[in-house]
Amino acid sequence: MKLLRSFLSFFLGFLLIFFAPSAMARFAVEKNSLTVTSPENIKGTHDSAIGNFGIPQYGGTMAGNVVFPKDNQKGCKEFDEFGISFKSKPGALPFIVLLDRGNCFFALKVWNAQKAGASAVLVADDIDENLITMDTPEEDGSAAKYIENITIPSALVEKSFGEKLKNAIRGGDMVNVNLDWREAVPHPDARVEYELWTNSNDECGVKCDMLMEFLKDFKGAAQILEKGGYTQFTPHYITWYCPQAFTLSKQCKSQCINHGRYCAPDPEQDFSSGYDGKDVVVENLRQLCVFKVANETKKPWVWWDYVTDFQIRCPMKEKKYNKECADAVINSLGLDLKKIERCMGDPNADSENLVLKEEQDAQIGKGSRGDVTILPTLVVNNRQYRGKLEKGAVAKAICSGFEETTEPAVCLSSDVETNECLNNNGGCWQDKAANITACKDTFRGRLCECPLLDGVQFKGDGYTTCEASGPGRCKINNGGCWHEAQNGHAFTACSDNGKVKCQCPAGFKGDGVKSCEDIDECEEKKACQCPECSCKNTWGSYNCSCSGDLLYIKDHDTCISKTASQQGKSAWAALWIIFVGLVVATGGAYLVYKYRIRSYMDSEIRAIMAQYMPLDSQEGVVNHVNEERA
Incomplete structure (x- = not known):
């Protein structure tokens, strides 16, 4: 058994050395610009290699102060152990931490600096060499826990430049730099071309889990961009060939199709159980043909539906990673199954498969893009993406490939935007x-x-x-003045008569800015001075009360009897009744007097008139008639 395992390990290593493209690969280092703005003696622009983890600020810039810690200069331990913090104060520039290379993983250095408050990390190389890309460590459970949580950008700088930065800091200079990712992704036209080099295998550990999660999360944004004609997306799959001398071996037969021309590693790294590498190659080929057929129908975005549905419905763990399950997904999406099968060809034929041959040719770098050697790999406008395979970070990198002001609406949405x-x-x-x-x-x-x-x-x-x-300034944080509320009562020291003034309100004393203390009116103002009065101080005011059956009259600062008050009211009522009675009696007497006078005058007038003319009612009086004489 040990011999078999040793042979398998040797054979896997042989595959990686002899027919993995990484053996002769040209790996392109993606760079961002780093400009030193002070001090004068090192002022200028330098290259730095973007780390392959975290979230590079594609399309953006960052200004900050460079710091080099006195302890833990390689950042392999947590900075809390040394009492070091890189959290900048409000209003200050963020800290960009410079660390030395060596002794631990690049990602661990960045993670420790991030936890201490760093906004970005520069790692100074320890040897004179061309810039390399800082990659994540090999799959490791403990490392995976912090790698996925790294959110700050990082970059490697050359040894000589790192020394200049450290010497300036040791000399007491303030070292200010600008990190610029705006040209990390070129934007030659109004459409962004991007590729995702992926794998259908869902049993390769942390990286497979990360890839599957990304496909599911990014599907919506990818389809919106593609349907709007903003992007042109192409999926790719890495395969290797088996050396001719081993094409008839059991290992190559289980890992390859088309007589050793297209191979993939065993999913479980165990040739005796589970799925074989050739199963992965066949499904990779199927997914390529799904894209080609969907693209022919002017619906290339259906590829995203297929890969996410296949991931859910046909996982290896449930032993559903097979043609039958894949065909069911294809039929549910309305794709032409026969066209896809014709595209795939015969996996057992001793001949080239045109689709997979194109994939192997595409793995070789072109122009500024290096060879594709790592899975997964994202390429945007022919530049390999460096950073976290996470929806927001990837979408931002793709959107940075548009000319400024030409970004589609989805690029400006909260789904894409990362809140700096x-x-x-x-x-x-x-x-x-x-x-x-x-x-x-x-x-x-x-x-x-x-x-x-x-x-x-x-x-x-x-x-x-x-x-x-302007007006209304007291509404904003009370104009910076003191304010407080207690028991449902609120007071503020802010007053705005053309200019904000902080003055404690009535009932308080203090500077009006930081504090206003309640005044004890009972002591300081000598309130409630009447003999029967008692004073009780309240927050911002005071209350006076009287002893016994007395009422307090605030305006006169005096106490009066409740009984006396009621008697006074009764006396006033009695006076009003008498007054009204006199008025009524006087009015009645006047009416009687007026009637009697009138009657007396009437009788006197009649007597006087009777002396000069008879009245109709008197007997023996001749009536006088006016006659007209002839």
């Missing part, structure tokens, strides 16, 4: 108490711009200062 303001507030001004910030996140990077809030415009440089201007 979450890290140290983007180095912008902020008022934590009022939850106000000058940091504005955009696809191209964060802006430090004083905000407009509730109709109040803040003014300043956005980095260190922002002050409210």
Whole structure:
């Protein structure tokens, strides 16, 4: 058994050495620009190699202060053990940590620096050589836990340049640099071309799990971009060939199709059980043909539906990774199964498969793109992507391939945008108490711009200062003045009469900015001075009360009897009744008097008139008639 395992290990190593393309591969190092802005003696632009993990800020820039720790200079231990923190203060530039290469994985160095608050990491090479790409460690359970959580960018710099940075820092200079990823992905036209070099195998451990999760998460954004004509996507699959001397061996027969021309490693790395490498090659070929047939029908995005559905419905763990399950997925998507089978050809034929031959040719680097040697690999506008295979990070890298201002709407959505303001507030001004910030996140990077809030415009440089201007300033964090609420009562020291003034309100004393203390009116103002009064201080005011059956009259600072008050009210009522009675009696007497006078005058007038003319009612009086005489 040991002999068999030794042979298998030797054979796998032989495959990697002799017919994996990495043996003679031309690996392209993707770079970003690093510009030193101070001090003067090292000012200038330098290259740095983007790390193959974390989230490079494709399409964006970052400015920061470079620091080189006095202890733990290789970053292989947690910086907490040395009491070191790289968290920058509000309003200050973020810290970019410089570390030495050696003793531990690149990714571990970056992870330790990130936990200590670093915004980015530069690793100085320890030998004079051309720049290389810092890669993730080989599959390791403990490493996988932190690799997937690295979110800051990192890059390797040459040894000589690293020494210049360290010497400047040791000499007491402030070293400021700008990291620029805007040209890391070229944007030659209005459409972005990108490729994903992948594998249908779902049993290769952490990397397979990461790939399957990415395909599922990125599917929606990929289909939107493709349907809108914004991108041209092409999937690719890596295969190797078996050396001619071994084509008839059991190992090559189990790992290859077409007589050793196209091979893939055993999924379980165990030739005696489970699926074989040739099963993976056949499914890879099927997925390529699904894309070709879907592309012929002008629906290339259906590939994303197939691979995600196949992943869910046909996993190796459930022993469903086979043609029968794949055909069911193809039929459910409405694709022409016969066309796909014709595209795949005969896996047992001793001849070239045109589809897989094209794939092997495509693995070889062209132009600025190096050979594809790592799975998975993403290539955007012919540049290999460096960073985390995660939806937001990949979408941002693809979107950075568009000319500025030509990005489709999906590139500006929250699904794509990574919020740089979450890290140290983007180095912008902020008022934590009022939850106000000058940091504005955009696809191209964060802006430090004083905000407009509730109709109040803040003014300043956005980095260190922002002050409210115009009316309504007391609404914004009470104008920076003291304010407090207790028991349902709120007070503020802010007043705005053309200019904000912090002055403690009535009932309080203090500077009006940091504090206002309640005044004890009972002691300091000598309130409630009447003999029967008692005073009780309250927050911002006071209350006076009277002893016994007395009422307090605040305006006169005096106490009166409740009984006396009621008697007084009764006396006033009695006076009103008497007064009304007198008025009524006087009115009645006047009416009687007026009637009697009138009657008396009437009788006197009648008597006087009777002396001069008879009345109709008197007897013996001749009636006088006016006659007209002739």
